[in-house]
Amino acid sequence: MSAEEPPFKLRPLPTIEFPILPEDIARERRKKLLIGSSIITLTGLTGALFFLWPGIERKEVHAADRQAQPAVPADLGCVPPSDASAPPPPPPSDSAPLRDPPPRTQSRHRFGQSPGFRPALLSAGLSSSEADAVIAALEGVLDFRRCRPEHEITIERDNEGALKRFEYRASPVQIYEVRRDANGTFRGVRVEVPLEVTEAGHGGFITASLGEAIESAGLGRQLVGPFIEAFENRIDFQSDLRPGDVFKVVVVEERLNGLLYRYGQVLAMELRTQKKGVLRSFYFASPDGLGDFFDESGRPAQGSWLRTPLHYDHISSPFDPKRFHPILRRIVPHNGIDYAAPPGTPVWAAAAGEVIWVGERGPNGNLVSIAHQGGYVTHYAHLLRFAQGLRRGMRVRQKQVIGYVGSTGRSTGPHLHFALERDGRFINPATVLNMQGPPLPPPLMLRFRAEMGRLRRLLEKIELPPPPLALPKVESKPPPPPDPMD
Numbered sequence: 204m205s206a207e208e209p210p211f212k213l214r215p216l217p218t219i220e221f222p223i224l225p226e227d228i229a230r231e232r233r234k235k236l237l238i239g240s241s242i243i244t245l246t247g248l249t250g251a252l253f254f255l256w257p258g259i260e261r262k263e264v265h266a267a268d269r270q271a272q273p274a275v276p277a278d279l280g281c282v283p284p285s286d287a288s289a290p291p292p293p294p295p296s297d298s299a300p301l302r303d304p305p306p307r308t309q310s311r312h313r314f315g316q317s318p319g320f321r322p323a324l325l326s327a328g329l330s331s332s333e334a335d336a337v338i339a340a341l342e343g344v345l346d347f348r349r350c351r352p353e354h355e356i357t358i359e360r361d362n363e364g365a366l367k368r369f370e371y372r373a374s375p376v377q378i379y380e381v382r383r384d385a386n387g388t389f390r391g392v393r394v395e396v397p398l399e400v401t402e403a404g405h406g407g408f409i410t411a412s413l414g415e416a417i418e419s420a421g422l423g424r425q426l427v428g429p430f431i432e433a434f435e436n437r438i439d440f441q442s443d444l445r446p447g448d449v450f451k452v453v454v455v456e457e458r459l460n461g462l463l464y465r466y467g468q469v470l471a472m473e474l475r476t477q478k479k480g481v482l483r484s485f486y487f488a489s490p491d492g493l494g495d496f497f498d499e500s501g502r503p504a505q506g507s508w509l510r511t512p513l514h515y516d517h518i519s520s521p522f523d524p525k526r527f528h529p530i531l532r533r534i535v536p537h538n539g540i541d542y543a544a545p546p547g548t549p550v551w552a553a554a555a556g557e558v559i560w561v562g563e564r565g566p567n568g569n570l571v572s573i574a575h576q577g578g579y580v581t582h583y584a585h586l587l588r589f590a591q592g593l594r595r596g597m598r599v600r601q602k603q604v605i606g607y608v609g610s611t612g613r614s615t616g617p618h619l620h621f622a623l624e625r626d627g628r629f630i631n632p633a634t635v636l637n638m639q640g641p642p643l644p645p646p647l648m649l650r651f652r653a654e655m656g657r658l659r660r661l662l663e664k665i666e667l668p669p670p671p672l673a674l675p676k677v678e679s680k681p682p683p684p685p686d687p688m689d
């Protein structure tokens with residue numbers, strides 16, 4: 204496991220790699236704006252020049268500029284539009300400004316599409332021997348196989364042009380550095396970036412949807428996934444939530460310089476609903492390290508099956524025997540449920556079982572199939588890639604990662620096609636996989652109750668903002684009819 208992982212057990216949330224620091228997002232936006240506006244400015248200026256100055260050829264302008272300012276790129280905005288005989292800009296003075304003070308150079312490059320670490324170093328401008336020195340210094344410090352196109356390389360040279368410092372930045376908290384010490388040897392270290400880890404409680408009123416409520420409370424939308432995972436066996440998110448219902452969440456937050464860097468594990472969730480009462484769910488990790496959400500009776504929130512084997516954004520296509528296929532343009536039964544999720548989102552085994560297929564399979568793209576007790580088989584299609592080491596004949600546990608969301612095979616975008624087969628017939632996972640799971644065994648139940656008590660107190664401490672004015676008056680509505688399933 205990489206050192207990047209925090210010292211407590213948690214399952215990563217799907218969007219953890221996205222920039223969630225406000226400054227990250229702002230920087231991305233600025234980058235785009237800058238590129239966009241400089242293209243517009245250049246085009247505009249060039250156009251204006253042609254329009255206002257038809258008698259003079261472009262070639263001459265450039266030649267004049269080059270003569271006048273050898274080191275500076277032509278500044279088209281400075282060229283007078285109608286007077287070609289304008290005095291040339293002052294010649295560079297004798298105290299050549301390039302000589303003082305000679306700056307230490309720093310250059311930054313993206314890892315990009317380099318076929319390997321060494322080629323990336325060479326294309327970033329390191330000499331062959333410098334590249335070898337950097338690689339030797341980072342041996343055992345950086346896992347060269349984990350380099351990604353978006354990673355950044357920074358090279359600093361001293362006044363003589365010798366390599367002074369090399370930095371490899373995989374993320375704001377994963378930085379590796381090579382420095383030349385007094386003896387001239389290069390040493391590589393991982394730079395410790397301290398993250399402040401806290402358990403934070405948040406809550407708010409639901410007006411339109413849970414996702415909207417979570418966003419208006421200033422929280423990341425990726426917190427919706429755990430709510431669905433924890434409560435979908437007890438609540439229908441489409442029809443059971445009403446304006447004025449309340450959500451609360453206790454989540455591990457990792458902060459960098461005081462700003463939220465990413466969410467860790469969601470520890471506790473509460474929904475106060477007018478239709479289904481108060482529902483709570485608590486995260487609990489057993490000694491084998493596998494964590495799950497449990498209800499207050501200590502039963503797994505998802506029952507003995509994971510009905511949704513991933514954190515998803517939305518259902519893009521439900522189980523439908525009479526579906527009109529978007530690509531084939533005819534009626535083709537949709538034998539499973541499509542869950543839209545970002546590429547790379549981990550996909551879990553819905554229950555323990557034996558892997559009976561790992562590999563490409565026609566329109567399914569990369570497919571994993573698992574046989575379970577009772578004649579059930581689950582299928583996971585269009586995967587980007589498989590979990591490392593996953594083989595046919597292997598036993599997997601419930602919630603073991605088996606692959607990652609992709610768009611391989613006949614697919615219109617990144618999603619998981621999840622199908623359930625029993626005795627050779629496809630059935631709807633959403634209606635079949637809702638059996639209750641067994642409660643925790645007694646020794647674990649004691650520990651769970653203690654942890655649940657602690658988390659319940661944290662939930663109780665969460666203060667709610669004043670309810671939004673737009674909320675309808677609850678008491679003016681007749682109480683909902685009792686749900687026959689309750």
Ligand SMILES: [Zn+2]
Binds near residue numbers: 541620
């Ligand atoms: Zn599908």
